[in-house]
Amino acid sequence: MADEQFGDPAGRCPASPRDVFITVYGRKPVLEALNDPALTIDKVIVAEQSRGEEVQEILAAAAQRQIPVRRVSAHRVKVLAGNGRHDQGVLADVVAPRMRPLDGALKKLVSPVAVLVLDAITNPANVGMILRTATAAGIDGVVLPRRGVPAVDPLVIKASAGVAFHAPVLRSATAIQACATLRAAGFAVLGLSGSVRGAASLFGDPPPPRVAYVLGNETTGISPAVAAQLTGWVCIPMTGDVESLNVASAAAVVCFDWARRRAGDSLGAHRPRRAPRRHRIPK
Missing domain, CATH: 3.40.1280.10 (SPOUT methyltransferase, trefoil knot domain)
Incomplete structure (x- = not known):
């Protein structure tokens, strides 16, 4: 989870990024998130020494969507991901609109x-x-x-x-x-x-x-x-x-x-019920 200060003076946002972002880690999951147009990505964080074709694809996908990319130490990535065995040196903060x-x-x-x-x-x-x-x-x-x-x-x-x-x-x-x-x-x-x-x-x-x-x-x-x-x-x-x-x-x-x-409206809520439909009887 990214550790930047989050929130604005008007109080429109939660005080903690943990209450609005889902942190995705691992090269394939991050790339899949970047390639999903339905998801809003706040930022991508990559370990300084991370290299390879998948990393280049991640950087290119982030650039195409104009998503900020931060380079940090490998240790920092592990801390932010909360899973040192599977982060693969990369993570992304995905906006969760209903969180x-x-x-x-x-x-x-x-x-x-x-x-x-x-x-x-x-x-x-x-x-x-x-x-x-x-x-x-x-x-x-x-x-x-x-x-x-x-x-x-x-x-x-x-x-x-x-x-x-x-x-x-x-x-x-x-x-x-x-x-x-x-x-x-x-x-x-x-x-x-x-x-x-x-x-x-x-x-x-x-x-x-x-x-x-x-x-x-x-x-x-x-x-x-x-x-x-x-x-x-x-x-x-x-x-x-x-x-x-x-x-x-x-x-x-x-x-x-x-x-x-x-x-079935059986929860005790005070909601107006729809009037029964009246059928015309042929003469």
Whole structure:
């Protein structure tokens, strides 16, 4: 992640570049991003000693699109990429138009609204699939804490089939902080679990018009510290001696149950219903 100062005096931009850029590293991923006209690239950063045909293609593509290129030390590239084994001496900061801090996003979300909060989900493939599913279902935001969840890197982008660049990613320091912020904003914060006794069925009563669903770690589930911030628990009813689903699969069920309810206007929101169509009866 580029470390330049970011933001303007009018407060129109997030204070941190981590809340607006997705850092892509590796020669092939960077070149693919540069060749995608749908993506806005803020800058390209190349290690001073990086050479070769692919690097020349990257420099040429950046020049063609008038994208600034910075030369820095190889060590600096590794630090900025956050992955010293796979950066290949090059990275690019891609503008993510729907990525923003959670605090600022909450002021603009109008009920009915649903968000997901990821708590210590560690597999980049799961994170990418959740972003893809949530975006497809029209979920209003997916909270990716800066600690405990993989950054949106090439592995996450690949698993999302490129949707991660346009996903409604909300940033918070931790899942604990995110849940506290959501509660203060009037959200019901519901943990998804198949083992908590007394959890309500996801398919039961309509959820509140402002709801956050918390998805926990692939092995240990929702952490005790995050569980302390919840306002309730929900579960996905299952049969056939199946105890649980993969977290990405569970997220898909949650997202499209919400989408189904929103489409059917069963979320308790005060929205005008369309008048029934009257058919003329032939005489």
